[in-house]
Amino acid sequence: MAMHRNTDAIFDPHGVTADQFVLLLALEGKSLTQRELADRISSDPSTVRAMLVLLERSGLVERGNHPTDSRAKLVSLTTLGKRKLRILWDVGQSIRESMYGCLSAEDAELLVALLRKIADSLKQERSLV
Amino acid sequence: MAMHRNTDAIFDPHGVTADQFVLLLALEGKSLTQRELADRISSDPSTVRAMLVLLERSGLVERGNHPTDSRAKLVSLTTLGKRKLRILWDVGQSIRESMYGCLSAEDAELLVALLRKIADSLKQERSLV
DNA sequence: TATTGTTATACTCTATAACTATA
């Protein structure tokens, strides 16, 4: 598979790019419209469309009809997609844990807490816009 | 300018992509061959070549002859490139500081220290390979 | 009129393979 980002190397052995992982993550536990998906991953409808075509081809995602809006399509994970997402999450988790290996347990926990605080702060900023 | 990553939005107004910024940063204070540059930014010679063509066109970088190896080319920042790099660094710095805005000064310092520890650990791992 | 999605087009980064020139 062709990589298009350095970080893809992590997921490359699993046939998924880092961007695709982000998209799959946004679909965890719910169905979204392509537009909602684009907003969620801070991308563009045309970009999302291109990604979905590839992900559909890989069998990780499916697009069905929207119950009330016939313009929209509802995107959701297939069974294979859910399974793949779980695997990829575990891959990422093991990498994170090995990165924290040079820190004490307390420092690792502290680091995550600080990062989460920043993430929450940014998310709140964004929702105010 | 066409963006090719979400993070490009930060540098887009300055006509530089995030990847180009990484490359320019690797050239700060020194000249490197294209091969060294590729190793430094964990990329490929053909990729680096493509990037350098664009950066040369923008006038941020120049390629001269290598003093002892006539196969190699020495890549270095132009005056404009050095100036641009300083500006981009300041842009990044102001963004980092605004991100730390939700943390106390001590916590912000601690966060940077923890991240730097991880970075150093990864760098050491890499040099052992 | 506004919105959802599609299509066409263009740009940047990614990399592999085959190649030239030099060490």
Place this chain on the structure above:
DNA sequence: TATAGTTATAGAGTATAACAATA
């Protein structure tokens, strides 16, 4: 033989603009 760089080719994400269908 090995290395530095180039070229051709291919793939994936990025976005804009124009468009059809629907709300």
